[in-house]
Amino acid sequence: MLPNLKIASGDLPERVIVCGDPGRSEQIAGMLGETRVLAKNREYHSYAGVWNGTAVAVVSHGVGAPGAAVCFEELAMGGASSIIRVGTAGSYHKEVVPGSLVISTAAARCEGLTHQLVPAGFPALADRDVVDALVRASGLAEGTLVKTGITLTLDAFYTGVVPFPHQQYKEAGVLAAEMENAALFVIAALRGMRAGAILAVDGYADADLREVYNPHTDAVSKAVELEAAIALAAITAL
Numbered sequence: 141m142l143p144n145l146k147i148a149s150g151d152l153p154e155r156v157i158v159c160g161d162p163g164r165s166e167q168i169a170g171m172l173g174e175t176r177v178l179a180k181n182r183e184y185h186s187y188a189g190v191w192n193g194t195a196v197a198v199v200s201h202g203v204g205a206p207g208a209a210v211c212f213e214e215l216a217m218g219g220a221s222s223i224i225r226v227g228t229a230g231s232y233h234k235e236v237v238p239g240s241l242v243i244s245t246a247a248a249r250c251e252g253l254t255h256q257l258v259p260a261g262f263p264a265l266a267d268r269d270v271v272d273a274l275v276r277a278s279g280l281a282e283g284t285l286v287k288t289g290i291t292l293t294l295d296a297f298y299t300g301v302v303p304f305p306h307q308q309y310k311e312a313g314v315l316a317a318e319m320e321n322a323a324l325f326v327i328a329a330l331r332g333m334r335a336g337a338i339l340a341v342d343g344y345a346d347a348d349l350r351e352v353y354n355p356h357t358d359a360v361s362k363a364v365e366l367e368a369a370i371a372l373a374a375i376t377a378l
């Protein structure tokens with residue numbers, strides 16, 4: 141049995157959708173056929189089911205790279221070969237409005253976890269086949285803005301007294317910020333898995349999140365439903 145996920149050996153489909161929120165893993169699992177609970181332990185709520193004839197798992201990883209890394213490592217131990225993260229993110233660009241989708245090609249490693257795994261120069265890259273599959277499946281998103289490019293992974297969500305590096309990365313063309321992609325891409329590279337991520341924009345990363353953060357809007361709910369459908373189409377097309 142996987143010690144933190146508590147999934148029994150041999151029970152994990154090779155294709156896995158991951159997301160931060162256990163409520164979202166239940167929601168996505170509800171889109172599958174033949175859905176069953178694999179396990180629920182800590183923030184890790186895991187389901188299996190079938191999408192268009194292909195077995196898929198949906199697993200929540202919680203907030204932040206360290207806890208998510210435990211999940212990604214144990215998915216590798218359990219035999220996962222492909223992982224797509226279905227997340228939310230804050231946009232860096234006015235025109236990438238809340239409700240838009242971002243497909244991540246790579247993650248800037250502005251977190252601590254991956255620095256304890258690989259040297260600073262090691263890139264955190266999404267798998268090109270996964271990116272291509274997500275871009276193809278994003279044809280489902282008629283009428284919704286879908287951008288493809290680099291995202292940034294941070295540890296902190298709310299600011300302290302040290303400024304976040306948002307401005308530099310924004311000027312360098314990074315699209316959006318979130319908290320787990322770098323861990324996913326590095327661990328996938330180390331463990332021979334293919335990984336990618338699609339993110340629903342829920343606001344602006346460089347705003348004062350204490351004042352304005354609200355992911356509970358219709359625009360975000362619709363974008364999350366859409367990105368889940370895109371991720372399921374992409375992971376079963378690989």
Ligand SMILES: O=P(O)(O)O[C@H]1O[C@H](CO)[C@@H](O)[C@H]1O
Pocket residue numbers: 159160161202203204226227228229297318319320
């Ligand atoms: O919506 P999820 O997948 O949790 O992603 C984003 O939302 C959380 C912060 O609210 C962080 O986990 C961040 O990466």
Ligand SMILES: O=c1cc[nH]c(=O)[nH]1
Pocket residue numbers: 228229230231297317318319342343344345346349
């Ligand atoms: O990390 C995150 C996730 C969602 N929105 C943000 O602004 N930041």
